[in-house]
Amino acid sequence: MSVVANLTKPCLEPIEFKQIQKYFSDSAKTYETGAQLQHKVGESLLNNLLLNTFENNNRLTCVDLGCGPGLFTQRLNKQFNKFIGLDLACDMLRANTTTNLKVQANSHSLPFLPASIDVFYSSLMVQWCDLNQVLTEVHQCLKPNGKAFVATLVDGTLFELEHAWSRVDSDKHIHNYLTAEQLSYVVDTLPWSNVSLNKQTEQFWFSDAKMLAKELKCLGANFVQNRKNKGLITRSVWQQMEQAYQAEFYNDQKQAIPATYKIMYLELTK
Numbered sequence: 001m002s003v004v005a006n007l008t009k010p011c012l013e014p015i016e017f018k019q020i021q022k023y024f025s026d027s028a029k030t031y032e033t034g035a036q037l038q039h040k041v042g043e044s045l046l047n048n049l050l051l052n053t054f055e056n057n058n059r060l061t062c063v064d065l066g067c068g069p070g071l072f073t074q075r076l077n078k079q080f081n082k083f084i085g086l087d088l089a090c091d092m093l094r095a096n097t098t099t100n101l102k103v104q105a106n107s108h109s110l111p112f113l114p115a116s117i118d119v120f121y122s123s124l125m126v127q128w129c130d131l132n133q134v135l136t137e138v139h140q141c142l143k144p145n146g147k148a149f150v151a152t153l154v155d156g157t158l159f160e161l162e163h164a165w166s167r168v169d170s171d172k173h174i175h176n177y178l179t180a181e182q183l184s185y186v187v188d189t190l191p192w193s194n195v196s197l198n199k200q201t202e203q204f205w206f207s208d209a210k211m212l213a214k215e216l217k218c219l220g221a222n223f224v225q226n227r228k229n230k231g232l233i234t235r236s237v238w239q240q241m242e243q244a245y246q247a248e249f250y251n252d253q254k255q256a257i258p259a260t261y262k263i264m265y266l267e268l269t270k
């Protein structure tokens with residue numbers, strides 16, 4: 001029994017909210033320039049949501065958790081009578097100019113009444129959170145039969161970058177993503193009436209690791225929790241990593257290196 005629990009239950013590190021808030025606030029102005037994954041995933045998540053027929057749309061309240069600068073705000077706003085964008089980072093909310101209803105809050109402690117929300121939409125936020133805590137809050141705030149549409153990243157994301165760094169040092173360079181099994185375990189701890197999980201892979205191509213790193217920085221997604229070496233990476237160390245990346249993953253046809261993302265789409269009904 002304890003072996004099964006060890007295999008599936010995530011081992012949590014303390015979450016550095018202040019740092020997450022800072023990285024995302026700092027990236028608010030550049031976010032859209034690097035957001036190719038975010039557009040793709042957000043679009044799929046929105047399609048999942050639109051496949052559902054919600055009765056009395058004109059009376060429903062939808063919350064976008066971790067809305068960022070609001071890539072999908074306008075379209076969600078159109079779908080629902082009341083739409084609220086929520087984010088930890090003030091500058092992200094400032095950049096989100098397509099809705100007036102914005103809340104600066106931590107998804108670990110939602111500022112909504114129990115059973116008051118019809119739909120939650122959350123794209124690429126919960127990988128920065130304690131999933132169990134956020135889903136517990138979401139479950140509590142949803143009305144009976146309310147739904148949550150969540151997209152998040154799981155283990156295997158950016159494995160090429162992680163592998164290239166492992167050739168150079170033993171520090172942490174990639175965010176700690178839950179495995180698909182851990183995620184499923186957490187979801188199952190709550191009394192959802194229906195659960196649907198769907199795993200997808202997306203791959204993007206870059207001329208070199210520097211371009212990938214630049215994109216992650218534009219998005220604020222370059223923050224790595226509990227990294228030992230918080231200082232600058234020297235040029236020679238970076239070059240070693242770049243060489244390892246190119247040597248093992250360069251694709252002749254594409255004349256580029258890949259960056260892979262493992263995405264889990266969740267559709268949860270209370």
Ligand SMILES: C[S@@+](CC[C@H](N)C(=O)[O-])C[C@H]1O[C@@H](n2cnc3c(N)ncnc32)[C@H](O)[C@@H]1O
Binds near residue numbers: 024124
């Ligand atoms: C990768 S961005 C995704 C933004 C948007 N959903 C999109 O797809 O473009 C992650 C967002 O989640 C927010 N975030 C991270 N942790 C959060 C938390 N605990 N509570 C609320 N927002 C959080 C960040 O500030 C950032 O705006």
